[in-house]
Amino acid sequence: MQLLEGERELILSTVEEVLQNSSRNREDLIPSLQRVQSKLGYLPALAMEKLAEGLDIPAVDIYGIATFYNQFRLNPPGKYQVKVCMGTACYMKGGEITLESFERRMEIEEGETSPDRLYSLERVACVGCCTLAPVVVVNDDHIEGYVTPTRVDGIMLEFEEADQKEEETEKETEEETKKTAAEGGKNK
Amino acid sequence: MSADSPMDNYEKLFEVAKQNEEARREKPRILLGTASCGVAAGALQVKEFFLKEIESHGLDAEVVEVGCIGHCYAEPLAIIAKPGFPAITYGNLDEGLVHLLVEDFLAGEDPCYEYALAAVDRNDVFPTFEDFPRGIYENKLILEQCGYIDPESIDSYIEKDGYRALAKALSDEPARTLDEVKASNLRGRGGAGFPTGRKWETSLKAGGDEKYVICNADEGDPGAFMDRSILESDPHQVIEGMVLCAYAIGATEGYLYIRAEYPRAVKRVREALEQAREKGVLGSSILGTEFNFDLQVFQGAGAFVCGEETALLSSIEGRRGVPRYRPPFPAVEGLWGKPTVINNVKTFSYVPHIINRGADWFKSIGTPESPGTAVFSLVGKVVNTGLVEVPMGTTLRELIFEVGGGLPDGKEFKAVQIGGPSGGCLPESALDVPIDFDSLHEAGAIMGSGGLVVMDEDDCMVSVAHYFLEFTQQESCGKCTFCRLGTKHMLDILTDITRGHGDEERLTLLEELAEDVRDGSLCNLGRTAPNPVLTTLKYFRDEYKAHIEEGRCPARACRDLVLFYIEPSRCSKLCNVCVGSCPTEAIYTRDDGLKAIDQEKCVKCDNCRKACPPEYNAVIKLSPPVLPPEKEKKRT
Ligand SMILES: Cc1cc2nc3c(=O)[nH]c(=O)nc-3n(C[C@H](O)[C@H](O)[C@H](O)COP(=O)(O)O)c2cc1C
Ligand code: FES
Numbered sequence: 001m002q003l004l005e006g007e008r009e010l011i012l013s014t015v016e017e018v019l020q021n022s023s024r025n026r027e028d029l030i031p032s033l034q035r036v037q038s039k040l041g042y043l044p045a046l047a048m049e050k051l052a053e054g055l056d057i058p059a060v061d062i063y064g065i066a067t068f069y070n071q072f073r074l075n076p077p078g079k080y081q082v083k084v085c086m087g088t089a090c091y092m093k094g095g096e097i098t099l100e101s102f103e104r105r106m107e108i109e110e111g112e113t114s115p116d117r118l119y120s121l122e123r124v125a126c127v128g129c130c131t132l133a134p135v136v137v138v139n140d141d142h143i144e145g146y147v148t149p150t151r152v153d154g155i156m157l158e159f160e161e162a163d164q165k166e167e168e169t170e171k172e173t174e175e176e177t178k179k180t181a182a183e184g185g186k187n188k
Numbered sequence: 189m190s191a192d193s194p195m196d197n198y199e200k201l202f203e204v205a206k207q208n209e210e211a212r213r214e215k216p217r218i219l220l221g222t223a224s225c226g227v228a229a230g231a232l233q234v235k236e237f238f239l240k241e242i243e244s245h246g247l248d249a250e251v252v253e254v255g256c257i258g259h260c261y262a263e264p265l266a267i268i269a270k271p272g273f274p275a276i277t278y279g280n281l282d283e284g285l286v287h288l289l290v291e292d293f294l295a296g297e298d299p300c301y302e303y304a305l306a307a308v309d310r311n312d313v314f315p316t317f318e319d320f321p322r323g324i325y326e327n328k329l330i331l332e333q334c335g336y337i338d339p340e341s342i343d344s345y346i347e348k349d350g351y352r353a354l355a356k357a358l359s360d361e362p363a364r365t366l367d368e369v370k371a372s373n374l375r376g377r378g379g380a381g382f383p384t385g386r387k388w389e390t391s392l393k394a395g396g397d398e399k400y401v402i403c404n405a406d407e408g409d410p411g412a413f414m415d416r417s418i419l420e421s422d423p424h425q426v427i428e429g430m431v432l433c434a435y436a437i438g439a440t441e442g443y444l445y446i447r448a449e450y451p452r453a454v455k456r457v458r459e460a461l462e463q464a465r466e467k468g469v470l471g472s473s474i475l476g477t478e479f480n481f482d483l484q485v486f487q488g489a490g491a492f493v494c495g496e497e498t499a500l501l502s503s504i505e506g507r508r509g510v511p512r513y514r515p516p517f518p519a520v521e522g523l524w525g526k527p528t529v530i531n532n533v534k535t536f537s538y539v540p541h542i543i544n545r546g547a548d549w550f551k552s553i554g555t556p557e558s559p560g561t562a563v564f565s566l567v568g569k570v571v572n573t574g575l576v577e578v579p580m581g582t583t584l585r586e587l588i589f590e591v592g593g594g595l596p597d598g599k600e601f602k603a604v605q606i607g608g609p610s611g612g613c614l615p616e617s618a619l620d621v622p623i624d625f626d627s628l629h630e631a632g633a634i635m636g637s638g639g640l641v642v643m644d645e646d647d648c649m650v651s652v653a654h655y656f657l658e659f660t661q662q663e664s665c666g667k668c669t670f671c672r673l674g675t676k677h678m679l680d681i682l683t684d685i686t687r688g689h690g691d692e693e694r695l696t697l698l699e700e701l702a703e704d705v706r707d708g709s710l711c712n713l714g715r716t717a718p719n720p721v722l723t724t725l726k727y728f729r730d731e732y733k734a735h736i737e738e739g740r741c742p743a744r745a746c747r748d749l750v751l752f753y754i755e756p757s758r759c760s761k762l763c764n765v766c767v768g769s770c771p772t773e774a775i776y777t778r779d780d781g782l783k784a785i786d787q788e789k790c791v792k793c794d795n796c797r798k799a800c801p802p803e804y805n806a807v808i809k810l811s812p813p814v815l816p817p818e819k820e821k822k823r824t
Binding site for chain 1: 223224225227228229260261263408409410411412413416417448449486487488489490491503504505506507508509565567568569573574605608639641643647652655665769771772791792793794795798799
């Protein structure tokens with residue numbers, strides 16, 4: 001995935017910071033990766049390379065760790081992250097159908113992020129509210145229960161609306177600042 | 189350092205805790221269940237409702253975030269404790285009910301019994317959970333305080349005699365603690381049921397002055413959440429158990445290995461550790477003695493195999509979580525090669541109770557070979573989902589039909605899955621098996637870490653076996669061939685069967701492979717991975733046959749073997765509900781006004797069947813997937 005503007009600098013400074021607080025022992029590797037991921041939302045290849053240099057561990061080892069553990073993601077999270085529960089109870093109540101519906105609507109596969117980084121889709125194991133199965137976790141903190149394919153459409157619609165609204169406010173503030181800047185210019 | 193005895197020091201802590209907690213109780217309090225299950229059901233919004241209502245009524249009341257009381261089916265839940273009234277539990281809270289409770293009960297005098305679930309303590313006015321029919325089967329030891337005490341306040345734990353066992357142990361030789369645990373016959377609750385006392389003794393005898401105590405809170409079973417619930421609801425109980433273990437074996441350092449997917453548990457445990465250090469029950473010179481022991485949290489990074497103890501150690505050491513051959517067992521050569529005791533969350537939780545009340549008391553509960561209780565997260569097709577704790581020896585039938593309240597919607601029981609991916613599916617005929625380590629093992633399942641999933645007539649046993657095998661196959665670390673390749677082959681065969689492409693020969697091959705993987709794998713992940721397949725083959729062979737010989741899924745669950753069909757004789761031409769419910773626009777209106785499904789477009793999502801009003805019930809599933817011939821109309 002292409003790095004965004006300014007992302008390279010952010011990655012470098014994050015790794016730098018994490019390394020500074022690390023004992024640089026092997027046992028600090030997994031916690032360090034966790035810290036990088038909690039800052040950046042994922043583990044970009046560049047971050048793994050820089051960590052390898054800093055900790056003096058072959059980069060391939062770090063890649064091995066990052067791919068071994070499910071927690072680590074190599075794709076950036078989307079602005080709207082969806083995690084579909086594939087725990088036993090959710091599976092039995094049709095979690096797979098829910099996952100497929102999201103794949104269809106987002107036009108990505110499970111584990112991927114859309115190229116515009118708007119959506120990402122993952123599967124998780126039991127989130128502990130099996131009574132509400134099938135369950136979906138949105139943006140890490142919001143849990144939706146009874147997510148049937150129709151509800152998937154509803155959730156996607158909510159994302160689209162939220163995104164549109166945000167764009168509009170952005171535009172407005174932009175115009176606002178332009179206006180004030182222009183007015184400020186006039187007053188001078 | 190004070191010269192007082194550990195018990196004197198403890199009594200001081202106890203007095204302070206009692207005073208603090210009593211002062212808190214003078215005000216009305218709302219104990220709101222905010223373990224993950226509660227939060228999922230919207231507890232945090234309910235908290236806002238309470239705060240808003242309390243403020244608008246100008247009341248002085250405290251909203252305390254507590255853990256889970258186990259009645260997850262009624263979340264969001266809260267206990268309202270108002271001086272002068274028995275503390276009462278209310279379930280299914282929403283904005284309206286919160287408004288009513290604050291106005292009528294907190295601001296007024298009416299406890300709104302019509303909305304109450306149960307009282308907390310025995311009283312003359314309202315029944316408690318123990319008075320429920322399930323009450324006679326339940327016996328809460330390690331879940332006793334869960335959801336009733338404030339997990340973020342150590343005083344709340346100490347006030348209930350928390351850390352008294354530690355003071356008692358420290359007043360005596362470490363050997364006394366070990367003897368008591370040994371005498372209690374406590375067996376590990378992480379799955380295999382290894383005697384805990386024997387494990388500790390091995391570590392003690394291993395010698396050396398550096399030893400570790402590790403709590404296994406990786407809880408990888410994808411249908412279980414007891415360990416998380418205990419950590420979120422009563423973290424000090426686990427910590428006290430670990431400190432006791434450290435004292436018994438002479439360890440100075442330890443870890444709680446908690447899944448990273450459990451952020452709430454991680455946060456609450458970290459806070460609890462901090463408070464324990466402040467009170468002097470953890471860290472250096474514990475309760476004024478010369479005993480030092482400290483703990484830290486290690487966040488697991490999400491790999492099922494890391495629940496296996498040697499893989500867990502690799503992971504703390506910063507490597508890939510790959511199991512190694514045992515012996516040497518971790519109790520002899522564990523973390524960094526030092527003797528290390530690894531126990532499950534629940535195992536440690538029993539220890540303070542055993543020290544406080546004695547080994548004989550513990551042995552009086554449960555069965556002689558498996559004393560104590562069993563904790564399960566009861567999920568699937570059962571009315572009362574949630575956490576349950578019953579004495580060992582209770583039968584599966586009692587657990588599912590009495591404690592769990594049976595199956596919802598009048599459906600027929602088909603199977604119960606115990607022990608997650610390493611466990612097995614047991615049929616109706618095995619329901620009278622008592623729950624204990626050895627009986628379950630004989631029946632082909634395992635106790636496992638406590639996931640219990642109830643299945644009904646709509647669940648396909650082949651597909652369930654496929655689900656669990658797919659899970660273990662993906663989680664196999666890849667070190668040994670049987671597990672890595674054997675499970676893959678098995679999965680391929682199962683996949684074919686669920687698609688109707690199986691044959692008798694490959695079914696035999698599946699069975700042989702299952703036995704080879706069981707016998708040839710290095711660790712218990714591989715050795716137990718075939719269990720779901722072997723048990724379903726044993727008890728539900730006819731379902732496999734139906735898939736293979738008739739291309740039919742008896743439960744109509746395997747999607748390649750069903751099709752959705754609208755029964756013309758039942759369809760009301762006037763209603764359009766199914767058309768709107770279809771996510772792929774596969775449903776159309778025929779010339780004669782009836783609805784029909786374009787099989788090319790249908791993704792078999794079940795939406796239309798659910799949407800079709802019950803008075804028509806026109807959408808049906810057919811298996812094998814063959815349309816009734818005369819109705820095979822083309823779209824016009
Ligand atoms: C694949 C696999 C996964 C395991 N997962 C867990 C787990 O999630 N929690 C746990 O306590 N034990 C788990 N175990 C068992 C541990 O290896 C170990 O036996 C246990 O933590 C010992 O604690 P106990 O004596 O208190 O049961 C697992 C074992 C295997 C083979
Ligand atoms: S299986 Fe999905 S929440 Fe438990």
